[in-house]
Amino acid sequence: MxxxxxxxxxxxxxxxxxxxxxxxxxxxxxxxxxxxxxxxxxxxxxxxxxxxxxxxxxxxxxxxxxxxxxxxxxxxxxxxxxxxxxxxxxxxxxxxxxxxxxxxxxxxxxxxxxxxxxxxxxxxxxxxxxxxxxxxxxxxxxxxxxxxxAEPFAIAISAIIKSGVKLGDSVFVIGAGSIGQMLIQLAKLEGASFIATSARTASKRELALQMGADCAIDPSACDVTEEAKHANGGKGYDVVFEASGNISCAMDAIELICPGGTAAYVSYYDFESILPLKIFPQIILKEATIKGLQMGQIGWPHSVRMLERVDxxxxxxxxxxxxxxxxxxxxxxxxxxxxxxxxxx
Ligand SMILES: [Zn+2]
Ligand SMILES: [Zn+2]
Missing domain, CATH: 3.90.180.10 (Medium-chain alcohol dehydrogenases, catalytic domain)
Structure with missing residues (x-):
């Protein structure tokens, strides 16, 4: 063959x-x-x-x-x-x-x-x-x-399940690549009240809006964290997904969560990448939850059935x-x- x-x-x-x-x-x-x-x-x-x-x-x-x-x-x-x-x-x-x-x-x-x-x-x-x-x-x-x-979709489903997105949550998706676009659709299905994303490519921002995002930010044109909070009425987000794979965005995920929020890391980075955190203000005072996700195992049973429910x-x-x-x-x-x-x- x-x-x-x-x-x-x-x-x-x-x-x-x-x-x-x-x-x-x-x-x-x-x-x-x-x-x-x-x-x-x-x-x-x-x-x-x-x-x-x-x-x-x-x-x-x-x-x-x-x-x-x-x-x-x-x-x-x-x-x-x-x-x-x-x-x-x-x-x-x-x-x-x-x-x-x-x-x-x-x-x-x-x-x-x-x-x-x-x-x-x-x-x-x-x-x-x-x-x-x-x-x-x-x-x-x-x-x-x-x-x-179905396999990347299983990863997106796993991420939604593990992040605990629920009815009324505000959600930010860093990176509107394929997993990001899936997360936007799934967050909408979960009942998120406001969904925003960031992407450098204009066509990806346009598609994100089509897929259910309320706001799509161009990170090359502004300060993403400022613009993202401004779009959400000055507040942080209940759940932030880092789906860009860009290590310089990994800190933004922590910056963008509201008190009690969850930063979920869906991308892969190289083994040397470091996430520098201010533990007291960013983790303790915010009671932040940081979730890593490496496989889509728990999403597979839902993935094929859910393919009919998304686009x-x-x-x-x-x-x-x-x-x-x-x-x-x-x-x-x-x-x-x-x-x-x-x-x-
Ligand atoms: Zn894959
Ligand atoms: Zn085993």
Whole structure:
């Protein structure tokens, strides 16, 4: 089969970027009764996939097939998958990570910290193989293109659940990228009374307003924290999501919360990034809650069902054929697109 592979890792010594190429790769095969062979329809490129190119956040040995966001159609399946109700031709998506179920963290319900997860990276290809336990059948109304966003959507849902956004809250979303746009829609569904966001790109601000934001601030034109509080009647926000991945915005999240508020960090930063806090005024006196979020495990059960209740189609800003994956990655690094999809079959 054809597959988008990371063939060269980022080299920190020479500052040489990593490389993605589309090459021939062995087609995966069903290896036990639980497994399902899927012809990938669309693989979405994750914001985190850029770390294969620009740094060594995920130091996997090369070459490997990239990707963990996908949708597809079942082509072959083991007897246990059939007994679980799956059939050839079913339209599906699924979680790339399956928790073991028996480690201390899984038993405590903290499956995102599973000590021995079964991880299936490699969806930017013509075929993938997954255990049926990872899969979700798609409702007829959800297109295969939108279904490829189920994984980042699970992350956004997890963030909403963990942040505790509730009816009447004011919400600020730093960064109106794909996760930010999802958070805006979900905060609206949760009954937020006022939603504001910030984004450098005009088209992202416009889309945020379309998705339900009441206010979209251009951080290059003003002081964001001042402008954001002004927009909310001079007050801070009950919940602030940091979804820009820009470490210089990480402090803004703390600045922007109201007394008793929650700053929720949804992005990834490099291992050396530091958040300098004034503990007494910013944490103690504000009784601030700081939430980190690293996986979408708890959001997955809701993600596929909720795809029908939101509008993620406008988030797909570019679709490339699998063969053009290198260009898709160049676009990703440039950072102007929202979601980039690879059409794999
Ligand atoms: Zn992802
Ligand atoms: Zn586990």
């Amino acid at each position: 054809r597959a988008a592979c990371v063939t060269r890792a980022f080299d920190a010594a020479t500052n040489t970027p990593g490389k993605v190429e589309v090459i021939d790769w062995p087609t995966p095969a069903i290896s036990n009764d639980d497994e399902v062979l899927i012809r990938v329809a669309y693989a979405s490129i994750c914001g985190s996939d850029k770390h294969y190119i620009v740094d060594n956040l995920f130091p996997d040995p090369v070459p490997f097939v990239a990707g963990h966001e996908w949708s597809g159609v079942i082509e072959k399946l083991g007897p246990n998958a059939k007994a679980a109700g799956f059939s050839v031709g079913d339209r599906v998506t699924g979680n790339f990570l399956r928790e073991c179920g028996w480690c201390d963290n899984c038993r405590a319900g903290k499956t995102q910290f599973c000590a021995q997860p079964d991880v299936r990276i490699g969806t930017q290809a013509e075929y993938v193989c997954f255990p049926y336990q990872n899969l979700y059948k798609l409702p007829d109304s959800v297109g295969l293109d939108v279904a490829a966003l 993620l189609k406008p988030l797909i800003s570019k679709v490339y054929d699998l063969e053009d994956a290198a260009q898709a990655y160049a676009d990703l690094v440039e950072g102007k697109q929202l979601k980039i999809l690879l059409k794999c079959s």
